[in-house]
Amino acid sequence: MTTHQPLPAECRVPRVELDITSELALSRLSEVGAVLDRILSLQPGEVVIDLSECRHLDAAAIGLLLDAQRRMTRRGGVLTLRDPHPRIRRILDTAGPDQPRQVADATPAMNDPAGGGPARPALGRARVVTRP
Numbered sequence: 001m002t003t004h005q006p007l008p009a010e011c012r013v014p015r016v017e018l019d020i021t022s023e024l025a026l027s028r029l030s031e032v033g034a035v036l037d038r039i040l041s042l043q044p045g046e047v048v049i050d051l052s053e054c055r056h057l058d059a060a061a062i063g064l065l066l067d068a069q070r071r072m073t074r075r076g077g078v079l080t081l082r083d084p085h086p087r088i089r090r091i092l093d094t095a096g097p098d099q100p101r102q103v104a105d106a107t108p109a110m111n112d113p114a115g116g117g118p119a120r121p122a123l124g125r126a127r128v129v130t131r132p
Contacts, residue, residue: 012043017082020049023056029064036068045077048104052083062095080104 016039024032039047047068057065065081072079080102084092089103 012045014044015046015048016042016044017048017050020051020054022054024054024061024064025056025058026060029060032061033064036064040068040071040075043075043077044072046080047072047077048080048082050082051085051088054088055085057088057091059095062092065092066095078102 018035018039020032022028049065049068065079069079081092082104084103092103
């Protein structure tokens with residue numbers, strides 16, 4: 001019987017991006033939750049969730065995002081929400097005001113201003129297209 005050994009820390013995926021393309025509500029959370037579980041099983045250093053096409057989050061979706069953030073934080077990773085609609089940003093701020101949250105307002109620039117070099121490319125990308 002073969003046992004699987006956990007990957008060493010240096011084998012973690014550096015960055016994965018996930019695009020949410022429609023509203024994120026209870027009726028669609030199982031699909032998105034399954035994708036997030038698969039992404040987090042890769043032990044990424046950073047997960048970027050692009051909310052630019054999402055115009056609605058319900059309470060269950062907020063819970064899913066906060067849970068993903070806690071899981072990333074426990075592993076030493078970072079969860080970034082990219083380009084949320086202003087209404088969604090207010091909802092998230094109200095839902096978890098004590099939670100540290102990284103929010104990016106637009107698609108990352110080609111150069112990282114902090115390091116002066118090229119931004120790290122996403123090595124994985126998932127696009128969740130939900131259907132009504």
